[in-house]
Amino acid sequence: MTQSQRRRIPDAAVARLPVYLQILNNLHATNVARFSSDELAALAGVNAAKVRKDLSYLGSYGTRGVGYVVTYLIHQIRRELGLLREWxxxxxxxxxxxxxxxxxxxxxxxxxxxxxxxxxxxxxxxxxxxxxxxxxxxxxxxxxxxxxxxxxxxxxxxxxxxxxxxxxxxxxxxxxxxxxxxxxxxxxxxxxxxxDLGVELQILSYYEQMRIEQTDSKNQQKSNAVPV
Amino acid sequence: MTQSQRRRIPDAAVARLPVYLQILNNLHATNVARFSSDELAALAGVNAAKVRKDLSYLGSYGTRGVGYVVTYLIHQIRRELGLLREWxxxxxxxxxxxxxxxxxxxxxxxxxxxxxxxxxxxxxxxxxxxxxxxxxxxxxxxxxxxxxxxxxxxxxxxxxxxxxxxxxxxxxxxxxxxxxxxxxxxxxxxxxxxxDLGVELQILSYYEQMRIEQTDSKNQQKSNAVPV
DNA sequence: TTAACTTTGTGAAATTCTGCACGAAGCCCT
DNA sequence: AGGGCTTCGTGCAGAATTTCACAAAGTTAA
Incomplete structure (x- = not known):
């Protein structure tokens, strides 16, 4: 069985590929020809090593010392995501x-x-x-x-x-x-x-409350450093 | 520092709590008073141990041999997510x-x-x-x-x-x-x-293509088992 | 050609998440 | 009261994911 076990991309990486693709399309639209993992990482808000590892699941399409070619990577991501056809x-x-x-x-x-x-x-x-x-x-x-x-x-x-x-x-x-x-x-x-927007809002709510509680406790500390 | 380091709930669990809450609200609306981790797990499509662990981040609000009280858990999740107030x-x-x-x-x-x-x-x-x-x-x-x-x-x-x-x-x-x-x-x-619906569709596309490729390779095996 | 520099690709460590397995604790029945 | 049954809470191991760190491989300039 040579390759019936198709190259499996981790779920977490699959979820990021569309984001990379979006960014690369923008780069392409602004006539950027090449990019490094550092640059893409900054634009995507993730770690550069993660970018390289994610892209490496597609194959070795970068050039050391240079980076990746925008159009080529766009094509590779599209191929991998199944975007060469319509759904x-x-x-x-x-x-x-x-x-x-x-x-x-x-x-x-x-x-x-x-x-x-x-x-x-x-x-x-x-x-x-x-x-x-x-x-x-x-x-x-x-x-x-x-x-x-x-x-x-x-x-x-x-x-x-x-x-x-x-x-x-x-x-x-x-x-x-x-x-x-x-x-x-x-x-x-x-x-x-x-x-589900409700779910998204509730997740935001959790972290918002978290921040508020932390601010509160800091203020409390300031104004009332000595325990009662 | 007694509890300035607020009880931290893992991100993955935070993202599931709104889903549990949704389900519990439905149970409440259908006059279900209590539930077990097994039942909630089945409704949420996750593992029962995960449900128990997630709920345990809120505190020990279950009763062994019995389960959890719907209304009580709803309140605890709402409290933890910061849903006792409006945003x-x-x-x-x-x-x-x-x-x-x-x-x-x-x-x-x-x-x-x-x-x-x-x-x-x-x-x-x-x-x-x-x-x-x-x-x-x-x-x-x-x-x-x-x-x-x-x-x-x-x-x-x-x-x-x-x-x-x-x-x-x-x-x-x-x-x-x-x-x-x-x-x-x-x-x-x-x-x-x-x-981002585009991202969601592209993720679906990946797994859809995956399925198609697997089906294809199986058919190929059937109709053409001997390598060329 | 060689040296200095850049950037990829990837083992391996670190971290996070999941799921099993089981003791603990409560209910019910006799 | 005691035995049997149910279900929680959680330690732990394994899986998945992230991050580090560095050799490999390329470019550039003299």
């Missing part, structure tokens, strides 16, 4: 967010065209959102097959999210972007990324 | 997303009321979005002070995001929720959470 997206849930995603043209140019949107509400089915018409969720399987959809975005209400996920999986989808504030029950063969 | 949010950037956040009433009930929205475009300043009026970004500092804002959400264009961050930090904000696809340059004393 069609279907949106499940034609509410505010779902329609916004369908209308928003920002994903198609980045390789993720939204090719369909479905809902289970008869009042919404048939309505137009941008260039798309809302389909019946019962047509999901056919839609996924006909349009070669690989990614499903769940923008339903929380209560409908699990059945939306079930329908997507039933239709053969194995990559889900979930916007509902719920932990989906799914087989381990399916990938899920959760986007 | 006011200001939105920087009155575009589609910014206005949607300002109008969306879903954050106030969860403790994060959006109390202001600013922009630098004279055409947008003064317009109403929901209950709020768009202010001039130059009033940010005053707005932050007067309305006791602690969290800033950046919903500007990518090119304006860094100066938005600078303005927020200048105004005294130390917690930022960034929606622009860019790595902000900020001092280490400031917390940032990035919400």
């Amino acid at each position: 069609n997206v279907v949106v499940v849930g034609a509410g505010n967010l779902g329609c916004a995603l369908a209308k928003f043209g920002g994903f198609a140019p980045r390789g993720f065209p939204v090719v369909g949107i479905v809902d289970n509400d008869p009042k919404k089915i048939g309505q137009s959102t941008g260039a798309l018409k809302v389909s019946d969720v019962r047509n999901l399987q056919k839609l996924v097959r006909d349009l070669e959809v690989t990614i499903g975005a769940i923008t339903t209400s929380t209560s409908a999210a699990q059945s939306a996920a079930d329908a997507l999986i039933e239709a053969g989808i194995a990559s889900i972007l979930n916007f509902a504030p719920i932990v989906l029950a799914i087989p381990s063969s399916v990938s899920v990324r959760n986007v | 006011n949010v200001v939105v920087v950037g009155a575009g589609n997303l910014g206005c949607a956040l300002a109008k969306f009433g879903g954050f106030a009930p969860r403790g994060f009321p959006v109390v202001g929205i600013v922009d630098n475009d004279p055409k947008k300043i003064g317009q109403s979005t929901g209950a709020l009026k768009v202010s001039d970004v130059r009033n940010l500092q005053k707005l932050v002070r007067d309305l006791e804002v602690t969290i800033g959400a950046i919903t500007t264009s990518t090119s304006a995001a860094q100066s938005a961050a600078d303005a927020l930090i200048e105004a005294g904000i130390a917690s930022i929720l960034n929606f622009a696809p860019i790595v902000l340059a900020i001092p280490s004393s400031v917390s940032v959470r990035n919400v």
Whole structure:
């Protein structure tokens, strides 16, 4: 078995590659031809050794004493992330967010065209959102097959999210972007990324409170150094 | 120094607490009074020992042989995350997303009321979005002070995001929720959470491609077991 | 060509995170 | 009261991740 065991990139590194790619695209747009791990590290806000190790998972594409070529690295990251082709997206849930995603043209140019949107509400089915018409969720399987959809975005209400996920999986989808504030029950063969602003805000809240408590205790120390 | 070194919760655990809280709120809403680490683990899709360890950072609030009391644990998580008070949010950037956040009433009930929205475009300043009026970004500092804002959400264009961050930090904000696809340059004393759908899609793309390659190589093996 | 300098690629140490395994502690039933 | 059962809390080992540190490999200049 020569290479059935494909080069595995650690999860943590996979999550950083899109960030590097973003930065490299910016460098390219500003006519920067080469970069060093130090420079990329500064722009990405991480350690330089981490950058080098992350990039080394792609192969040895740097030149010692010189650095990396922007365009070449962009291509390598895109290849590794599977961005040399398009991945069609279907949106499940034609509410505010779902329609916004369908209308928003920002994903198609980045390789993720939204090719369909479905809902289970008869009042919404048939309505137009941008260039798309809302389909019946019962047509999901056919839609996924006909349009070669690989990614499903769940923008339903929380209560409908699990059945939306079930329908997507039933239709053969194995990559889900979930916007509902719920932990989906799914087989381990399916990938899920959760986007939950509530969670993000609560994490910020923790560290904010942390800072406040530390400031308070310092002030306390100043104004009242002697224990009561 | 008795406890100036506040009980530190590992970052990984902090990121899970909001998820547990969400689930416990659901349990509470369905009149479940108690839960075991096994049950919560199943609902959260994690290991039971991890749940127990995470909860143990809050203190010893379980009862052996019984489990945890839902309402009590909800309170403890909320306390630890700093959710016993409200954290006011200001939105920087009155575009589609910014206005949607300002109008969306879903954050106030969860403790994060959006109390202001600013922009630098004279055409947008003064317009109403929901209950709020768009202010001039130059009033940010005053707005932050007067309305006791602690969290800033950046919903500007990518090119304006860094100066938005600078303005927020200048105004005294130390917690930022960034929606622009860019790595902000900020001092280490400031917390940032990035919400970038492009990044999420690209991560999904990687694992999707991975699956496809594995399937392909299996098929290849079947149909062509002998190497050429 | 050689010496000085730069920057990659990567072992290895350090740190963080996860998961097992089990003692401790409480409940229930007889 | 005591035995059996359940479930927490946590020490510890292993996995994953991050960081250090330096040899290797290239450039530049004299």
